Amino acid sequence: MSETTERWSSKRAFILAVTGAAVGLGNIWRFPYMTGENGGSAFLMLYVLFVLLLGLPVMAAEIMIGRAGRRTPLAALAYLAGKAGASPHWRWLGLFGGITVFFILSFYSVVSGWSIEYLVGTFNGDLADRTPAEIGAAFNDFLADPYRMIFNHTLFLLMTMSVVATGISSGLEKLNNLLMPLLYVLLIILVGYAATTDGFGMAMRWLFTPNLAAINAHVVLNAMGHAFFTLAVGAGALMAYGAYMPEHQSLPRAVIAVAALDIAVALLSGIAIFSVVFAHGMDPTEGPGLMFVTLPVAFSDLPGGMIWLGIFFLLLLFATWTSSINLAEPMVAMLSGTGIKRSTAALLVGIGVWSAGLLPALSFSTLATIHPVGNMNFFDLVTTIPTDIFLPLGGLLIAIFATWIMDRDTAFGALGARESHCMLWLNLVRFVSIPLLIIVLLSGLFA
Ligand code: TRP
Numbered sequence: 001m002s003e004t005t006e007r008w009s010s011k012r013a014f015i016l017a018v019t020g021a022a023v024g025l026g027n028i029w030r031f032p033y034m035t036g037e038n039g040g041s042a043f044l045m046l047y048v049l050f051v052l053l054l055g056l057p058v059m060a061a062e063i064m065i066g067r068a069g070r071r072t073p074l075a076a077l078a079y080l081a082g083k084a085g086a087s088p089h090w091r092w093l094g095l096f097g098g099i100t101v102f103f104i105l106s107f108y109s110v111v112s113g114w115s116i117e118y119l120v121g122t123f124n125g126d127l128a129d130r131t132p133a134e135i136g137a138a139f140n141d142f143l144a145d146p147y148r149m150i151f152n153h154t155l156f157l158l159m160t161m162s163v164v165a166t167g168i169s170s171g172l173e174k175l176n177n178l179l180m181p182l183l184y185v186l187l188i189i190l191v192g193y194a195a196t197t198d199g200f201g202m203a204m205r206w207l208f209t210p211n212l213a214a215i216n217a218h219v220v221l222n223a224m225g226h227a228f229f230t231l232a233v234g235a236g237a238l239m240a241y242g243a244y245m246p247e248h249q250s251l252p253r254a255v256i257a258v259a260a261l262d263i264a265v266a267l268l269s270g271i272a273i274f275s276v277v278f279a280h281g282m283d284p285t286e287g288p289g290l291m292f293v294t295l296p297v298a299f300s301d302l303p304g305g306m307i308w309l310g311i312f313f314l315l316l317l318f319a320t321w322t323s324s325i326n327l328a329e330p331m332v333a334m335l336s337g338t339g340i341k342r343s344t345a346a347l348l349v350g351i352g353v354w355s356a357g358l359l360p361a362l363s364f365s366t367l368a369t370i371h372p373v374g375n376m377n378f379f380d381l382v383t384t385i386p387t388d389i390f391l392p393l394g395g396l397l398i399a400i401f402a403t404w405i406m407d408r409d410t411a412f413g414a415l416g417a418r419e420s421h422c423m424l425w426l427n428l429v430r431f432v433s434i435p436l437l438i439i440v441l442l443s444g445l446f447a
Helices: 009-021 026-039 041-071 073-083 090-124 132-143 146-166 170-194 199-206 218-229 237-242 250-277 292-299 304-335 342-361 378-406 408-415 419-446
Strands: none
Touching: 009 041, 009 170, 009 250, 009 304, 009 378, 026 041, 026 090, 026 170, 026 218, 026 292, 026 304, 041 073, 041 132, 041 199, 041 237, 041 250, 041 378, 041 408, 041 419, 073 090, 073 170, 073 304, 073 378, 073 419, 090 146, 090 237, 090 292, 090 304, 090 342, 132 292, 146 304, 146 342, 170 199, 170 250, 170 292, 170 304, 199 250, 218 250, 218 378, 218 419, 237 304, 250 292, 250 408, 292 304, 304 342, 342 378, 378 419, 408 419
């Protein structure tokens, strides 16, 4: 397979695309509930640490491979392995990434569908003037309704695959440019409101006062998985985007900008949500429903709250849309690399992901009593294993390939940074990221 000549239209467009992939449910939905379930500040500290020591350097490695190969993940790995005289079997890392994003997208689409339901519900007035208990009960009723769950999942996946089928369009780039900043503004307004509630002080203490006693192997593994998930790293999805990166752009600078923004969005969302939790005596360990129960409560205290809530879900939906497009891209790119038409590839991937998504979608109703592993249902399984195990494992192999296998000149050339910065990255990945990844993975699996 030959080199792609396609490029993002500008440096800015590339950064926007990667930001679009990174900022999504991970920041606004997953980060708060994981923090709630994993001891507050303990999880937050580890997550930031892992973003800096693992997520960022591996993100640079992953995008660099895509840029150096200028091919789909599988083909790029095969080509670069060949160039370095290494085993062609490295290509299977591309396939492993494809399997990982397949499972992640299957639940990502289901949960993004919840935003569609809430968007419509807000404008219908379904969420107005309710007590926190009523909002919680309504959420559980919704989860237990197999038809609404499947309907929203289907709708969201159609939205995603129709964009991926035609190739990532410039229309999306323009929307991205407008809507993502709006989402940030709305989050800042929400934090401003949170600061006026009684819960704010408690939320800040709970999030930022170090609590080392809450740290255990499980919390550490969860925080590591989340660092990869939120940065969209470890499955070759950013490798696929790196293939279209413009020629003269510094990769380290781009990934630092994206990671800073990604952390900021997570913190804003965490502060807003936990202020509401503490102000209303709600439960921080609520789990995946946390955001869907707290935000309607928060907005209903604000003047014109339901309109703002609707706008929030609209913006969130947009953020999840750009992330899910990124999740679908490597599978569709790899399939079309085998000669299948892009639109056909998107259809096949769509059908596969839709079917797999039925398992998490029905985990709260039809399949509620089925626990394939321990006390985990399908939803629990698919929201944990691919993120906490597959992404770090993929990230580890990507890091090894980039720093021990690839030819160094090719790697440094594709990083597009000063020699001294490239050396810093190389040593960071080799001697910090890789050993740390191995230790956390092993201790998490066997502890
Ligand atoms: N980072 C996205 C979020 O936080 C999810 C995501 C997009 C992702 N692309 C990915 C996760 C690739 C893993 C791999 O919502």
